[in-house]
Amino acid sequence: MPARIYNFSPGPATLPQEVLAQAARDIVNFQDKGIGLIELSHRSKEFMAVAQETEDLLRELMNIPDNYKVLFLQGGASSQFAMIPMNLLRQGRTATYLNTGTWSKKAVKEAKLFGDVDLAFDSSSTTFDCVPQDNNFHSADGSEYLYFVSNNTIYGTQFRNFPETGTNLICDMSSDILSRELDVSQFALIFAGAQKNMGPAGCAVVIIRDDLLAGCPDSVPTMFRYQTHADKGSMFNTPPCFAIYAIGLVLKWLRDQGGVAAIAELNCKKAALIYDMIDSTEFYRGHAQVSSRSTMNITFNLPSPELEAKFTGEATEQGLDGLKGHRSIGGIRASIYNAFPYEGVEKLVNFMKDFEKQNS
């Protein structure tokens, strides 16, 4: 194994080393069959088995009920912003959105092309430093669905508890899927881009309750209908084979770590290390309100932009990479998804202590 940096990138993000090593072998010669993984026909029995295993593992790890379909789609989470209202928001009807950051804002924009949007919560005035607590929002009667983003990568906020609603609950779980236990049956649809907690870029996973498939209007193109992909086990057209394969490897790794419950415990420990450091000093200031803090993306500021630039520069030199915050809030962001190692978090906290000593 080569010397590794600690990669705090918000996505594409760090992956388990075992996954990378296995992928490297299979790309050249898959299961000693004299053919590389990415050369396999998607209709070959070898690749069909890979895809099936990936789906089975996700079902097992998330305990997905049988009346939910699991789809592996292309187009990223961003295409889901449009596919959701195309499939589920009938013309002249309303959908409720909770606006907690950049990604929900983009989803609202697409929904407005297809129906009315009821913005039941909006934390834009405080630079998205919080998410709703204890259902402190009111959604419109007769709304087709309630849409929210469980974890906000850019702002470092996360729903501790999911919204309760009498309508279909739809969640963009791109940056915290598989990071903690949850009850899938609470949701009508969960989707997530793979490139944070599940694998490489190039695949979005959609988990959809099967009664929602049939309602799509005839005007929606074939490829943008969930039904199309559900009917063909995500093989209506050539799927993103490598990404599906790599997601499977990550899920196997996750199962070997003890599954979602075990990784959730570790995620809390990792996040607590950094938040405790932030709370122990005035030098570092967390961006998110305490009750909305994310375990996946930890955002904080230093006394000045100059110190922040110095911080990321020196961190990179020490092998702590990708810590620069998103331009919309500046500062520092440590993305510590499932595969980010505990030792890397310890190293960051030690660096934070040293940096404070030398610069305060």
Place this chain on the structure above:
Amino acid sequence: MPARIYNFSPGPATLPQEVLAQAARDIVNFQDKGIGLIELSHRSKEFMAVAQETEDLLRELMNIPDNYKVLFLQGGASSQFAMIPMNLLRQGRTATYLNTGTWSKKAVKEAKLFGDVDLAFDSSSTTFDCVPQDNNFHSADGSEYLYFVSNNTIYGTQFRNFPETGTNLICDMSSDILSRELDVSQFALIFAGAQKNMGPAGCAVVIIRDDLLAGCPDSVPTMFRYQTHADKGSMFNTPPCFAIYAIGLVLKWLRDQGGVAAIAELNCKKAALIYDMIDSTEFYRGHAQVSSRSTMNITFNLPSPELEAKFTGEATEQGLDGLKGHRSIGGIRASIYNAFPYEGVEKLVNFMKDFEKQNS
């Protein structure tokens, strides 16, 4: 290097061994930076350089004029069937389609959701055994564009010369892009799924003349507008990083082979070897009319379905894999894209000779 089978799969298809070996190294440790290729942020300078190099190579190899944008999109060629009329077919207007097989038929279906379709050519009555010759079709006046598929993977037909038209020419070049020289400026839009001649599954390349970008109706979702991706250099959202990287490797390999002109010559030699064999006997019967024969996918039948099953079975045992024809015409299909080695074609022809001797 492991022992390799000869992989005649129609796509995903065989790739150069050097490409697989390089990808295996970079996946674990990209350029010795202590980070795997698929862990790199798409906004990192390392990945931005990869994406730029891929685009530059494609521009160089295809001699793409400056007034064309090159986009790397998700959703496969199948999503293009819808995106093209969504972006380019105004309501109440007509587009002309040449129906030469399964893929054009699917494209016609999507176009009808957005406007009128003028079917100027249709070879379905002869099981798609030919494509138009010398422009022997008549397209409707005032058509927004003329759409065709340059090579039909399933039926083994290919346009020797491209249609001449007074309107915008749009081509699905999924299965023969980069296989022969052409003048991009003849086309308004060329698209191709990567998984035949360019790389792994998970990316579609779109080459679009830039004056076509602005006309998209406001009702089209952000992700399905060409303008969105053109404005952001295919980085509006997280792109399919691994596929873009691997396409770059394949393009470098192609440049090292002498570029498109050199590979075109080799492709003709490879195809001629098999067609000469077919034409030398009554035992093998080519599906495509001689004037419509493809250099990429060679389709033929044996005297009976039983012999065809025996043929593919024995071929597989000898390391000649993926020769079973598509269920719509049965028989045999040899897909011999750019990366398929000449020796593999020789081996197939020798096998065909032996098989005929033993079974006629």
